[in-house]
Amino acid sequence: MSGESSSRSDVSFDSGGARCAAWLYRPAGPPPFACVVMAHGFGGTREVRLDAYAERFAAAGFAALVFDYRHFGASEGDPRQLLDVAKQLGDWRAAIAWARAQPEIDAARVAIWGTSFSGGHVMSLGAEDAQLAAIVAQVPFCDPRATAVPKWQMLRLAVAGLLDTWRGRRGQLPFEIPIVGPPGSLAALTTPDSMPGYLALLPPSTRWRNTVAARVVFQLPRYHPAARAAQIRSPLLVCVADQDALAPPGPALDAAARAPRGSAKQYPCQHFAIYLGALFERAVADQIAFLEEHLAAKPGPAP
Numbered sequence: 001m002s003g004e005s006s007s008r009s010d011v012s013f014d015s016g017g018a019r020c021a022a023w024l025y026r027p028a029g030p031p032p033f034a035c036v037v038m039a040h041g042f043g044g045t046r047e048v049r050l051d052a053y054a055e056r057f058a059a060a061g062f063a064a065l066v067f068d069y070r071h072f073g074a075s076e077g078d079p080r081q082l083l084d085v086a087k088q089l090g091d092w093r094a095a096i097a098w099a100r101a102q103p104e105i106d107a108a109r110v111a112i113w114g115t116s117f118s119g120g121h122v123m124s125l126g127a128e129d130a131q132l133a134a135i136v137a138q139v140p141f142c143d144p145r146a147t148a149v150p151k152w153q154m155l156r157l158a159v160a161g162l163l164d165t166w167r168g169r170r171g172q173l174p175f176e177i178p179i180v181g182p183p184g185s186l187a188a189l190t191t192p193d194s195m196p197g198y199l200a201l202l203p204p205s206t207r208w209r210n211t212v213a214a215r216v217v218f219q220l221p222r223y224h225p226a227a228r229a230a231q232i233r234s235p236l237l238v239c240v241a242d243q244d245a246l247a248p249p250g251p252a253l254d255a256a257a258r259a260p261r262g263s264a265k266q267y268p269c270q271h272f273a274i275y276l277g278a279l280f281e282r283a284v285a286d287q288i289a290f291l292e293e294h295l296a297a298k299p300g301p302a303p
Helices: 048-058 085-101 117-128 151-169 193-197 213-219 249-258 270-275 279-292
Strands: 007-015 018-026 033-039 063-067 105-115 135-139 236-241 263-266
Touching: 007 085, 007 213, 018 048, 018 085, 033 048, 033 085, 048 063, 048 279, 063 085, 085 105, 085 117, 105 117, 105 279, 117 135, 117 236, 135 279, 151 213, 193 270, 236 249, 236 270, 236 279, 249 263, 270 279
Parallel strands: 033 063, 033 105, 105 135, 135 236, 236 263
Antiparallel strands: 007 018, 018 063
16 A cells, blocks of 8 residues: 555444444545444454454555444443344444444445354345445354254253343343353353364453353344345355354355355364464455455546
């Protein structure tokens, strides 16, 4: 970018009466900019490696709006660590609307980028918002039936979820379980790579907490974000980890095939390996190439 660098500033927007904290990355050069709206996966906050992607997108000439969901990170919302699918989708809609309303952003060139659980969210949003310029879903959660969870583990999680629901109805603080834990532990994500993989993404100083309100376990079996993939009209890139035990590749590849403008890129790795090292470099390069194709500025009318 001719030696110029991008910049990052703190911004915020309202969602459901609460303030969502966000970073806005601005590329070098004159506005208006194409913009990539971004948020993390299950229990994640923007500081957990999303800055690495946003910096690359800004260096490629795109603005990036990276936000924390309500109840997480630097955003408002009580109780803390409450993961609610409907609320998170509402946060996404608010973030997209905020981006489109900024004079320095081209409202016709707003894309969304999600990873893991939010990779499912961006598919859900794509099925309802045909004005999105492009969608990137990295190692996306597509179908809860694809991940095998032992019955004894499901029972333990259900008990924790019932306790948390009971506490919530009485206005008490949530009963929390770990987001990630070793196999066999009482945690939401317990594949062999979940705990080491997630923890490897954390910066040295972080506000991320390894807890989530247990009531979310009753939402997960009912959430099928790729069910409406055939209704996604925007260009869709699905980045798939071939050895993914957390978000198995089959449903993701199927979603890309069913989307009218869908495509897939495959990587020889497990779920968390795509965020780091050579696989990160390969995936982010593929994503930038996809965004450059679909977020290019349209020529104005002839004088």
